[in-house]
């Protein structure tokens with residue numbers, strides 16, 4: 144193992160240096176005293192670092208770089224207590240109040256909402272860590288006494304609460320592994336598993352395009368909006384159900400689907416199981432169940448077809464789903480189904496309708512809208528062609544020179560504001576660091592000199608000049624000292 148690590152280090156130091164904030168993240172969570180910090184120390188060794196100059200980082204999370212094989216990643220310890228110097232604390236306090244978007248591009252308001260749902264044993268910073276992690280290491284105490292006391296409520300109640308919460312909100316796959324953070328037993332296997340998950344996200348340099356085989360389209364929406372009808376109309380009789388991956392729990396049915404021009408897609412249908420699940424879980428409301436199911440389907444998808452019903456209003460549920468699509472960085476097509484039920488349609492009423500949808504789902508203002516009727520079969524093919532388009536946009540790369548030209552022009556048109564002290568933000572250069580969703584890194588003199596309004600202006604400019612319809616985009620601002 145030591146040999147492997149050594150050669151890997153040489154390889155990595157020779158390779159392109161990946162900035163901390165672009166590395167995939169692995170969060171260590173669990174109730175107090177289960178050994179989170181011991182594992183963190185084993186994984187990051189001397190690479191412990193506190194990231195203080197990034198917005199949205201709370202003082203209680205420790206970050207450290209680690210690697211295994213040819214995979215680099217950032218480990219987050221949620222149990223760390225850091226004593227900050229007064230000036231460090233001041234900087235972080237300031238960042239916390241001046242920014243509305245976290246280091247991963249997740250709006251803090253969304254994170255607040257997640258925090259509101261957290262179990263009592265979990266600290267706020269653990270929620271934030273889980274929210275930004277690609278892989279979660281959920282640690283429980285495996286000592287013998289633990290097994291003897293397993294039936295004593297209280298000792299493991301916290302573990303169960305946390306695992307339930309993870310299962311409900313985040314994890315679609317659990318793999319148990321016995322390890323010892325102190326002796327290192329099992330940590331190799333753990334890292335193998337972590338890296339096999341991470342490589343699904345990105346390659347060695349972290350900047351590779353997602354190696355998706357068949358693009359997955361999730362069909363989500365409230366009950367009765369017509370999801371099943373759309374799916375059935377699209378795939379008809381010859382649906383081939385993709386069997387669930389063994390060892391995973393799936394609450395949606397995946398169907399493979401080939402378009403007339405031979406392009407393959409996987410459709411994730413969250414509707415089919417609804418009735419059965421609703422019966423099984425009598426007591427929970429169908430609405431909230433369907434939102435959770437939608438969340439899980441969104442996580443597995445590349446594109447989300449958010450189905451709404453022409454005649455009914457956009458509800459809180461629709462909004463929650465929309466928010467999650469944006470947050471997860473998935474491409475999206477808004478599908479207005481049952482368009483046949485709107486009487487006397489003309490151009491004006493369609494425009495009016497569109498304005499209403501745009502107003503209520505502003506968070507998805509970049510998503511195309513398709514009006515269709517599953518019953519009449521009208522415009523259903525548009526769902527697929529729109530999904531194909533937005534899926535391409537989500538993995539599109541913009542050339543560096545074009546990108547920097549767009550940014551230069553945007554700055555010339557409207558420079559960043561000057562501070563009272565006369566300081567002004569400067570962009571050295573911009574690069575597209577990732578796809579799925581397209582992520583642009585702005586290397587600047589001081590990220591704090593770019594207020595939220597200016598960041599939004601830049602995003603808007605990028606969209607008008609470089610496109611990216613149907614996909615969220617991320618702008619990351621990095622200070623270079």
Ligand code: GDP
Nearest residue numbers: 366367368369370371372414480481516517518
């Ligand atoms: P799901 O719960 O979202 O899967 O919705 P279903 O596909 O089960 O549809 C709910 C109801 O809406 C059924 O009675 C369908 O016949 C009806 N429906 C679905 N699509 C349309 C449509 O385009 N127009 C009309 N008028 N009714 C529809």
